[in-house]
Amino acid sequence: MAWNQPGNGNNNDRDPWKNQGGRDQGPPDLDEAVKNLLGKLGFGGKGKKGGGKSSGGGFPGKSVGIIAVLLVVVWFIAGFYTVKEAERGVVLRFGNFYNLVESGLHWRPIFVDSVETVDVSNIRQFQSEGFMLTQDENVVHVELDVQYRVINPRDYLFAVEDADRSLAQATDSALRYVVGHTTMDEVLTVGRENVRANTLELLENITAPYQLGIQIVDINLLPARPPEAVKDAFDDAIAAQEDQQRFIREAEAYAREREPTARGQVRRILQEAQAYREQQILKAQGEIARFNELLPQYQAAPRVTRERLYIETVEKIYSETAKVMLDVEGSNNMMYLPLDKILEKQRRSMSTSGMEAADGQSQNSTSNSGQNSTQGTTTNSTGRTSDRYNGGRG
Numbered sequence: 001m002a003w004n005q006p007g008n009g010n011n012n013d014r015d016p017w018k019n020q021g022g023r024d025q026g027p028p029d030l031d032e033a034v035k036n037l038l039g040k041l042g043f044g045g046k047g048k049k050g051g052g053k054s055s056g057g058g059f060p061g062k063s064v065g066i067i068a069v070l071l072v073v074v075w076f077i078a079g080f081y082t083v084k085e086a087e088r089g090v091v092l093r094f095g096n097f098y099n100l101v102e103s104g105l106h107w108r109p110i111f112v113d114s115v116e117t118v119d120v121s122n123i124r125q126f127q128s129e130g131f132m133l134t135q136d137e138n139v140v141h142v143e144l145d146v147q148y149r150v151i152n153p154r155d156y157l158f159a160v161e162d163a164d165r166s167l168a169q170a171t172d173s174a175l176r177y178v179v180g181h182t183t184m185d186e187v188l189t190v191g192r193e194n195v196r197a198n199t200l201e202l203l204e205n206i207t208a209p210y211q212l213g214i215q216i217v218d219i220n221l222l223p224a225r226p227p228e229a230v231k232d233a234f235d236d237a238i239a240a241q242e243d244q245q246r247f248i249r250e251a252e253a254y255a256r257e258r259e260p261t262a263r264g265q266v267r268r269i270l271q272e273a274q275a276y277r278e279q280q281i282l283k284a285q286g287e288i289a290r291f292n293e294l295l296p297q298y299q300a301a302p303r304v305t306r307e308r309l310y311i312e313t314v315e316k317i318y319s320e321t322a323k324v325m326l327d328v329e330g331s332n333n334m335m336y337l338p339l340d341k342i343l344e345k346q347r348r349s350m351s352t353s354g355m356e357a358a359d360g361q362s363q364n365s366t367s368n369s370g371q372n373s374t375q376g377t378t379t380n381s382t383g384r385t386s387d388r389y390n391g392g393r394g
């Protein structure tokens with residue numbers, strides 16, 4: 001049954017907000033409730049009964065102390081701050097430099113000190129690029145990559161207005177100066193390393209008086225390129241220079257390969273010449289010794305010695321030739337046996353016939369020719385020599 005249903009309880013609606021029990025009870029007053037709460041806390045509200053002094057709108061001393069303590073606690077807690085591992089903190093007291101702090105948890109008085117953190121561990125980088133005029137009055141597009149890091153946070157923040165911008169301007173100035181004193185071919189090809197080293201040295205000299213608090217780690221000169229209008233011509237020129245360097249390296253490699261061989265041949269020829277010289281000296285000394293031994297015999301029997309020397313010489317000559325000549329006594333005809341032709345014919349027959357038959361024929365022909373040559377030689381040299389020798393002695 002609803003509260004306000006008619007006829008309920010002596011025709012009285014049972015509305016909770018109406019007067020019940022003889023008292024007029026309405027909804028609670030929010031303003032009154034707030035005033036009561038403030039009065040209990042001592043921040044004003046209703047005055048105390050029987051008191052001659054009212055606290056409405058005032059702040060007692062105890063409340064002010066509590067508020068002050070809370071503010072001090074909040075101020076103290078808010079003073080804690082953390083500096084990251086890769087950073088260093090620069091403490092400013094009333095705007096002036098006061099101290100440097102390391103990484104970790106620190107505390108500062110709020111409204112007195114302020115802290116600015118600077119990254120001193122990570123490497124920073126930027127690029128400087130543009131079209132620049134070379135020494136030979138050509139235009140090239142050059143790009144330079146600079147890597148640096150902060151080593152002094154105080155100088156980095158307060159030595160100049162903007163350290164990063166100052167470093168970029170100094171880099172651009174140094175690069176343009178070096179490129180302006182270098183030819184275009186050197187910038188594009190073989191002189192790139194010199195340009196990089198000279199730019200780094202000049203940049204360090206420029207930034208040193210400003211005390212930027214920055215250390216330049218390295219600079220990298222990216223491949224330069226000519227303007228697009230003449231790019232094809234310069235590509236051909238660079239290709240020709242690369243071919244030239246390649247040919248030079250190939251020639252040097254060939255020279256390094258051939259030089260040891262030539263030196264070895266020179267040493268071999270010198271050794272052979274030295275051996276031949278010693279051989280000829282020893283041979284001459286042997287001939288001298290032989291002549292000294294033969295001289296007494298020649299003085300004792302000149303005719304016999306001459307004939308013996310002649311026969312030995314002829315025998316030596318005939319032993320080294322494949323031709324045999326037979327002299328028939330009492331006749332002007334001389335027989336000639338072409339042993340070299342015979343041997344060549346036998347070799348040809350050996351190549352066409354079987355191995356066994358060829359071996360047999362070779363042995364027979366060799367034995368026959370050997371007997372004939374031995375007989376002819378003996379007849380020519382031994383028999384006649386003995387007769388001639390005996391006749392000479394007789």
